[in-house]
Amino acid sequence: xxxxxxxxTAIAIPAGTALLAQQEPSPKPTQQPRExxxxxxxxxxxxxxxxxxxxxxxxxVLHFFSAAQFAALKHLSDMIMPATDKPGALDAQVPEFLDxxxxxxxxxxxxxxxxxxxxxxxxxxxxEKKPFAELDTAAAAALIDPAMKQPWNYVPPADPxxxxxxxxxxxxxxxxxxxxxxxxxGAADAGGRGGxxxxxxxxxxxxxx
Amino acid sequence: xxTQQDYDVLIVGSGASGGMAAYTLTKNxxxxxxxxxxxxxxxxxxxxxxxxxxxxxxxxxxxxxLPHVLQANEFNANQWVDEKQVPYTHDPKDPYNWVRVRMxxxxxxxxxRMSFRLSDYEFKAKDHDGFGENWPISYADLKxxxxxxxxxxxxAGRKEGWAQLPDGIxxxxxxxxxxxxxxxxxxxAKLGVPTTKMRRATGKGPLxxxxxxxxxxxxxxxxxxxxxxxxxxxxxxxxxxxxxxxxHFIDRVSKREMFARARVVMVGASCLESTRLMLNSGLGGxxxxxxxxxxxxxxxxxxxxxxxxxxxxxKAGRGMIGGGGYIPRFRNLVKGKPDxxxxxxxxxxxxxxxxxxAKYFPEYGPALDKKLAEYRGSAISATIMGEALARYENxxxxxxxxxxxxxxxxxxFKVKYGDNEFKMALDAKNTLEEICHGxxxxxxxxxDKMFPPGYSIHxxxxxxxxxxxxxxxxxxxxQTWDVKNLFVxxxxxxxxxxxxxxxxxxxxxxxxxSEYVAEQLKTRSLG
Numbered sequence: 001x002x003x004x005x006x007x008x009t010a011i012a013i014p015a016g017t018a019l020l021a022q023q024e025p026s027p028k029p030t031q032q033p034r035e036x037x038x039x040x041x042x043x044x045x046x047x048x049x050x051x052x053x054x055x056x057x058x059x060x061v062l063h064f065f066s067a068a069q070f071a072a073l074k075h076l077s078d079m080i081m082p083a084t085d086k087p088g089a090l091d092a093q094v095p096e097f098l099d100x101x102x103x104x105x106x107x108x109x110x111x112x113x114x115x116x117x118x119x120x121x122x123x124x125x126x127x128e129k130k131p132f133a134e135l136d137t138a139a140a141a142a143l144i145d146p147a148m149k150q151p152w153n154y155v156p157p158a159d160p161x162x163x164x165x166x167x168x169x170x171x172x173x174x175x176x177x178x179x180x181x182x183x184x185x186g187a188a189d190a191g192g193r194g195g196x197x198x199x200x201x202x203x204x205x206x207x208x209x
Numbered sequence: 210x211x212t213q214q215d216y217d218v219l220i221v222g223s224g225a226s227g228g229m230a231a232y233t234l235t236k237n238x239x240x241x242x243x244x245x246x247x248x249x250x251x252x253x254x255x256x257x258x259x260x261x262x263x264x265x266x267x268x269x270x271x272x273x274x275l276p277h278v279l280q281a282n283e284f285n286a287n288q289w290v291d292e293k294q295v296p297y298t299h300d301p302k303d304p305y306n307w308v309r310v311r312m313x314x315x316x317x318x319x320x321x322r323m324s325f326r327l328s329d330y331e332f333k334a335k336d337h338d339g340f341g342e343n344w345p346i347s348y349a350d351l352k353x354x355x356x357x358x359x360x361x362x363x364x365a366g367r368k369e370g371w372a373q374l375p376d377g378i379x380x381x382x383x384x385x386x387x388x389x390x391x392x393x394x395x396x397x398a399k400l401g402v403p404t405t406k407m408r409r410a411t412g413k414g415p416l417x418x419x420x421x422x423x424x425x426x427x428x429x430x431x432x433x434x435x436x437x438x439x440x441x442x443x444x445x446x447x448x449x450x451x452x453x454x455x456x457h458f459i460d461r462v463s464k465r466e467m468f469a470r471a472r473v474v475m476v477g478a479s480c481l482e483s484t485r486l487m488l489n490s491g492l493g494g495x496x497x498x499x500x501x502x503x504x505x506x507x508x509x510x511x512x513x514x515x516x517x518x519x520x521x522x523x524k525a526g527r528g529m530i531g532g533g534g535y536i537p538r539f540r541n542l543v544k545g546k547p548d549x550x551x552x553x554x555x556x557x558x559x560x561x562x563x564x565x566x567a568k569y570f571p572e573y574g575p576a577l578d579k580k581l582a583e584y585r586g587s588a589i590s591a592t593i594m595g596e597a598l599a600r601y602e603n604x605x606x607x608x609x610x611x612x613x614x615x616x617x618x619x620x621x622f623k624v625k626y627g628d629n630e631f632k633m634a635l636d637a638k639n640t641l642e643e644i645c646h647g648x649x650x651x652x653x654x655x656x657d658k659m660f661p662p663g664y665s666i667h668x669x670x671x672x673x674x675x676x677x678x679x680x681x682x683x684x685x686x687x688q689t690w691d692v693k694n695l696f697v698x699x700x701x702x703x704x705x706x707x708x709x710x711x712x713x714x715x716x717x718x719x720x721x722x723s724e725y726v727a728e729q730l731k732t733r734s735l736g
Contacts, residue, residue, distance in 0.1 A: 053263065080573045097267065105272035145571075152568040154509075154658040169573055174269055180262040202268070204259040205287040208248050208312065209462070 053180070060096045064103030064110075069117040070095060071133035073168075076120070079140060080172040089172050092179035098171060109167075112156075116164020120144070123161065216242040216434070217730055219456055219471035221441045221486065224315025225712050226477030226699035226719040228419025228427075229358075233723035235432035239730060242469055244439035244458055246478070247311030250318075252415075259284070277306040279664060288312070288319065294614040298621045305622040306663035307481060313437055314420030315479065316666065317712070322410040322417050323535075323558070324364040325709035326355050326375045330538065330554075334705045337544050338552045341599050344704045345676045345685035348375065354717035362417055364713070366408035373554075374405075374537040374709070382406045389517050389530040389561045389589065396647035397536065402640065404534045407558060410712075436469075438462055440615045444474055444490040446692065452736045453492075453695040459615040473694045473726055473735050477719060480701040481605060484671040485620050487697065488607045493672060493682045493689045500606055500671050502599040503622075504706055507630045508665040509658065512557065512593040513641035514565050515650040516584050525562065525586030533560035538596075538708050540636070551632040555595030556708035557641065563588045569653045589650055593637040596708045597630050597662070599670045624662045634659050667711050669703035687722035694735040698722050 065073060077089035077098075089095070102113045120143070124132040128139055135143070147162040148169070156163040176182055218234055220227045223245040231243050261268040264283045275281040278289050290309035299305050310316045330337060332344040332351075352375070359378040367383070368376040384406075386394065394404045410417040427433040438461035445468070447454045455470035476483045484500055487493045520530045538554035541547050564585045572580050608621040638657040645652050675681025678690040687702050689695045698719040700711050729735045 082574055084575060084578075101266060101269060101272065106276070109272065148573060149571040151654065153654075154656055154660070166568065170568055171269070173567060175267050178261045178264075178267040178269070183260060183262050201258050201260050202284040203256050204264075204284050205256055207287050208250065208255070 055093065056180070060093070060100060062096065062099045064099045065114070065117070068121055068131060068133075069114060070099065072117045072120050072124075072131065073098065073113075075133045075135070075140060076144070076168060077172050077176075079137060079144070080169055081176040087176070087179070087181040087185050089176045092176045092181045094172055094175045094179070097175050097179075101171075101175075112160070112164050112167050115160040116168065119161040119164070216240050216469070216471040218242075218473045218475055218726060219244070219469055221456060221474070221476045222246075222315060222478035222482070222699065223313050223424065223435065224310075224317045224419055224477065224479060224699075225320075225715045226479075227475075228314070228317065228423035229716045229719035230475050230477055230698055230723045231427040231433050232423040233720050234727055235427040235430040237724070237727035238430075238432065239727050240432050241427070241434070242471060243433060243435045244441060244456065244469065245311070245313050245315070245435070245437050246440045246461065246482075247313060247315075247437060248461070249313045249435070249437040277304070277663070278308050279306060279660065280308060280666075295619070296611060296613060297619045298608050298611055300623070303623065303625055304661040305624050306661050307620075307622070307668075308663065308666045309479070309482070313424070313435070314416075314418045317418040318416060318420055320417075320666075320712055321710065322412070323710040324359065324362060324366070324377070324408050324410045324713045325537075326377055327351070327707050327709055327714050328373050328375050330373050330542070331705045331707035331709075334553070338541065338547070340552055342673075342675060342680065342704055345674055345681075350685075351714070351717050351721065354720045355713060358713060358716045358720060361422055362410035362713075362716070363412060364408055364410050365406075367406040369403070369405050371403065371537060373539075373542060377408070377713075379408070380411065384532070386534075387528055387531045387561065389520065390532050390534060392517075392648040392650075393559060393561070393589065393644060394534065396644045399647060400640070400643060402536055402539055402644065404536055407533060407535050439467070439469075440617070441476075441478065441486050442466070442489065442615065442617050444476070444486060444492055444695065446490075446492065450736060451692065453692050459617075461615070464615065473696070473730065475696040475698050475722070475726065477698045480668045480671060480699055481620060483697050483699055483701050484605060485607070485617075487672060487682075488605075488620075489618055492695065493691055493697070495691050496679055496681055498673055498675075498680060499682050501601045501604040502670040502673055502704075503603045503605060503624055503662075503668060504597040504599045504670045505662060505668045506594040506665045506706055506708055507555075507597050507626060507634055507659045507662075509593040509634060509637070509656055509660070511590050511654070512638050512656055513559075513589070513591045513645055513652065514569055514654040515589040515645040515652045516565060516587045517561070517589060517650050518587070520587035521583050521585075523585070530586065531562040533558065535559075540633075549632070549636055551629045551636070553596040553598070553629070553633070553705075554708055555593055555633050555637045557591045557593050557637060559589065559591035559641075561589045562586055563590070565590075565653055589645060591641050593634065593641070594665060594667075594708050594710075595630065595633040595637060596706050597626060599673070599705055600627065603662075605671060626659060626662060630659065631657075667700070667706060669700040669706050669711060672697045672701035673704050674702045675704065686725045687718060688725075696722055696726065 074095045077094050081089035120132045147165050150157050150162045217239045218241045220230050220243045234241050268283045270283045329348045332347050335343045365382045366379040397404050439458040441456050441458045443457045445455045453474040493499045536557040540554040565588045570580050603624045605620045607618045609618050611619045634657040638655045642655045672682040674683040687696045687698050700715050
């Protein structure tokens, strides 16, 4: 084995295997070693190292929603996109992502969420005597279903809860289907949930110089 | 290489109008300098495939980045003009969605390719219903130019012989309709609503753009010099002659100010950028029409969302559903006999196949997944585009208090839709619902809620042409009344929009004006 080839192989195989290979008896030389050839010129290719996105290695720090709002959003996210044979919103850390997204958004979009989540908790306290996050799925569904049934239109509903639920339904679905977890599970193309922009690949325009 | 004194014509903008001017003039031996505010984009290098989960906002877009560009998403955000770099102002209660592209080829790199001719229902609209003004030209004046433009852009369509949507030089589209489209068409016909195949520029390769269909031929003549990244600031006028003599521009990258000289200036920077340049230059304003009469087409995407029951549950097979068509204007076609409580008319394009968006269903969770699976491939949707009236009060002006990143004062918008547009939108939605019900489709959603003005990206009218210098900015050759060697050749020259997409008309007007300029240059009658 040529010297360069040896180093390539040694890098490619796991360390344990390499060590085992070294313990095997060396075959007896059948002829005199030849004169060493000069090493080939190094490759002109630049190295390509794969990096990871931050949320693969670290947890997001939450900033925007209050504890009560965030708890309600988590429960709602799990109802809108529960885990099935595909990852759900909680698997895809959608509430944490929305804390980031909505926190960076213009004030009118933030208000849709904060007013809506507050309205949801208020309604829950009035009807069930506990916050939305503590309701079982049936009780939570009974609270949100009337507002969910309002037909979608370009002009959003005047009721803050209905407005929020329409927006949150779209955002939670998109954030789930466009997550790494969803794509990794191969769910993007399955079950009517996927699409070119949903869990798929798109043609990205880099910044113009 | 030419020096700046050698240029016959300086063209501002490289999209449909500027590109066509360069194409026509250079083929006539005219030496042209073309300035574009954006870069010369290498499409292969500038774009790349990315998974949506690798985007910082999971494909949902950077919040607040392009609040007026509803067409933007996180993949294509960089193709649009940065609203912070080149802002504009309006009353928050009356938004205007000004959608812009700055790169060689301009918006022609991204247009929807829908290719229609205007008719004398538009050119002579005042004669028909008494509102507004006629154009100073008729359909017969522009027909020879449509005839030349359509083969360049390889427009496909089906000939119908309609007065309100003249036939063109088409690649004949005789493709069979699916069962769903046949049912839609039959139901429309029962209501007296005509339908046809979509008329669409097929272009060449991946584009139907100035970038691949006009500029390469112009360059090949050896008569064209293109300077990208040249942000036009002001048209310069010789104080002694009163003639335009060049353009002051800012290099987009270095911010260095430059001056380019030519015998004739032709502005085709898009309707509102051309108007902004004219206003900032203090030119073309004698009539008081400059910046006024801004109009476009009211736009309702998904004015209907319906479903074909037979195509549900995985039965949306080949031949059953797919494809679409176009409904031309059909309202108010008989002079003196309006058939509704509004004037003018609207057009609609419809498509079939695909799956209705989740927002149209009240379900969520697994119940929604089940619903979407059931409805997959069964959708029928349509977009409504109606003629917005050209009204004096809808206008742009210069806001001297706000400047863009290049130090150029920005535009302020005052634009609202009126009763005519609201009534038209409602009628269009009702018609679509009636067609779908008649075809046996389930209507999931109908909408008469228009997007804010500007959304259609069909803005026109702010440098309108006319026969009377007291009422118009341009004469019938797109030549300014005030400065005879200054031409404005884009959609700003329109007098009425009609409901048709404007690109074929912009291209044809530009070709016509450019032939006129080439002739005038031979006799040196432009100075």
